[in-house]
Amino acid sequence: xxxxxxxxxxxxxxxxxxxxxxxxxxxxxxxxxxxxxxxxxxxxxxxxxxxxxxxxxxxxxxxxxxxxxxxxxxxxxxxxxxxxxxxxxxxxxxxxxxxxxxxxxxxxxxxxxxxxxxxxxxxxxxxxxxxxxxxxxxxxxxxxxxxxxxxxxxxxxxxxxxxxxxxxxxxxxxxxxxxxxxxxxxxxxxxxxxxxxxxxxxxxxxxxxxxxxxxxxxxxxxxxxxxxxxxxxxxxxxxxxxxxxxxxxxxxxxxxxxxxxxxxxxxxxxxxxxxxxxxxxxxxxxx
Numbered sequence: 229x230x231x232x233x234x235x236x237x238x239x240x241x242x243x244x245x246x247x248x249x250x251x252x253x254x255x256x257x258x259x260x261x262x263x264x265x266x267x268x269x270x271x272x273x274x275x276x277x278x279x280x281x282x283x284x285x286x287x288x289x290x291x292x293x294x295x296x297x298x299x300x301x302x303x304x305x306x307x308x309x310x311x312x313x314x315x316x317x318x319x320x321x322x323x324x325x326x327x328x329x330x331x332x333x334x335x336x337x338x339x340x341x342x343x344x345x346x347x348x349x350x351x352x353x354x355x356x357x358x359x360x361x362x363x364x365x366x367x368x369x370x371x372x373x374x375x376x377x378x379x380x381x382x383x384x385x386x387x388x389x390x391x392x393x394x395x396x397x398x399x400x401x402x403x404x405x406x407x408x409x410x411x412x413x414x415x416x417x418x419x420x421x422x423x424x425x426x427x428x429x430x431x432x433x434x435x436x437x438x439x440x441x442x443x444x445x446x447x448x449x450x451x452x453x454x455x456x457x458x459x460x461x462x463x464x465x466x467x468x469x470x471x472x473x474x475x476x477x478x479x480x481x482x483x484x485x486x487x488x489x490x491x492x493x494x495x496x497x498x499x500x501x502x503x504x505x506x507x508x509x510x511x512x513x514x515x
Contacts, residue, residue: 229288229289230254230255230256230287230288230289230290231254231255231288232252232253232254232255232284232287232288233251233252233253233255234250234251234252234253234284235250235251235253236248236249236250236251236276237249237251239296239315239316239319240312240315240316240319240361242299242303247296247297247298247299247312247316248276248297249276249294249295249296249297249316249319249320250276250277250280250283250294250295251292251293251294251327252283252284252286252287252292252293252294252295253287253292253327253328254287254288254289254290254291254292256290256328257328258327258328258329259328259329259330259333259511260290260291260292260327260328260329260333260510261290261291261292261329261333261334261335261506261507261509261510261511262291262292262293262294262320262324262327262329262333262334262335262510263286263291263292263293263294263334263335263336263337263377263506263510264294264296264313264316264317264320264334264335264336264337264346264373265279265282265283265293265294265295265296265336265337265338265342266296266298266313266336266337266338266339266342266343266345266346266349267279267295267296267338267339267342268338268339268340268341268342268343268484269300269340269341269342269412270340270341270382270408270409270412270413270416271300271301271305271306271309271341271344271345271412271413271415271416271417272300272301272412272415272416273300273412274300274342275297276295276296276297277295278295278339278487279295279339279487280295281487281490282486282487282490282499283295285499286499286502286503286506289503289507290507291503291506291507291510292327292328292329294316294320296312296313296316298312298313298316298345299312300416301415301416302415305415305416305417305418306416306417306418306422306426307357307358307426309345310345310348310349310352310355310357310358311357311358311359311360311361312361313336313345313346313349313358313371314349314353314355314358314359314361314371315361315363315371317334317336317349317353317371317372317373318359318363318366318369318370318371319363320334321334321369321371322363322365322366322369331369332374332511333374333510333511334373334374334510335373335374335375335376335377335441335506335509335510336349336350336373336375336376336377337376337377337378337379337502337506338376338377338378338379338381339379339380339484339487340379340380340381340382340453340454340483340484341382343377343378343379343380343381343382344381344382344383344385344428346376346377346378346381347376347378347381347383347428347443348426348428349371349373350372350373350376350439350441351428351431351438351439351440352438352439353370353371353372353373353439354370354371354372358371359371372439372441373441374441374509374510375441375442375443375444375505375506375509375510376441376442376443376444377443377444377446377502377505377506378443378444378445378446379446379447379486379498380446380447380448380451380453380454380483380484381428381445381454382454383427383428383429383454383458383459383462384427384428384429384430384458384461384462385413385417385423385424385426385427386420386423386424386427386430387427387429387430387455387458388409388413388453388454388455388458389410389413389417389420389423391455391458392406392409392410392413393410395452396410402452403452403453405453405483406453409453428462429458429461429462429465432462432465432466432468432469433461433465438469440466440469440470440471440472441471442471442472442473442474442509443466443471443472443473443474444473444474444476444501444502444505445459445463445473445474445475445476446476446477446478446498446501446502447459447476447477447478448477448478448480448481448482448483448485448494449477449478449479449480449481450479450480450481450482451481451482451483452482452483453483454483459475463475474501474505476497476498476501478494478497478498480494481494485498486498486499
């Protein structure tokens with residue numbers, strides 16, 4: 229296990245307001261895999277500090293983790309956060325040597341809505357809307373990641389929105405968070421057409437060309453916030469398009485189990501699965 233250093237660094241600024249990345253950096257010679265972490269919160273809530281426990285645990289296993297802040301409503305909705313994440317991936321690749329990593333070792337991880345954004349950024353690294361923010365001195369660097377880790381992603385925003393509305397219309401019992409995520413969908417997305425356009429699942433089913441990095445997909449089998457039917461369709465569509473998905477399902481576990489129950493056996497296994505996957509595809513040093 230590694231000792232680690234933690235620092236907050238400004239990677240972008242909008243209207244005088246800085247966006248920060250919290251870097252968790254293992255001590256040692258490296259080279260290390262580097263993971264951009266995109267927090268959840270239904271696109272509207274949360275900060276780079278949300279997954280500090282998970283990020284520190286990964287860093288102690290020899291992985292540089294950069295936890296990102298990005299624009300959220302009411303400041304901006306879709307696709308502004310994707311522009312920030314795309315810019316962050318390019319910034320991390322351009323500066324990877326500062327943290328004893330290399331551009332080809334940079335991947336992305338997200339949780340819930342963060343996993344949706346991480347995957348959309350990975351699938352569309354050269355989308356002109358997402359790549360709109362310049363990175364001075366590094367015009368040649370793109371946002372293509374080497375791999376992606378998805379923790380219970382909102383894999384189809386339109387499908388989840390309609391699913392949540394149907395659950396609420398059917399009356400209790402349903403997960404309490406349903407009452408929060410419906411208005412969050414409406415704050416972030418301009419309309420249902422945008423939800424469909426920004427859906428990784430629907431993009432694949434439309435036959436849209438996409439970058440398809442190797443994926444690790446984790447989800448609890450008791451998770452009612454992220455419909456299983458959409459997961460199954462996505463895994464099939466990603467494979468059909470030529471991509472590779474390692475799917476890890478956890479019986480009895482609900483959404484967010486890694487941070488909610490960090491000492492549970494399922495959480496320990498998920499942490500080990502993430503670390504092993506990142507080391508395998510990012511080629512990092514560990515001990």
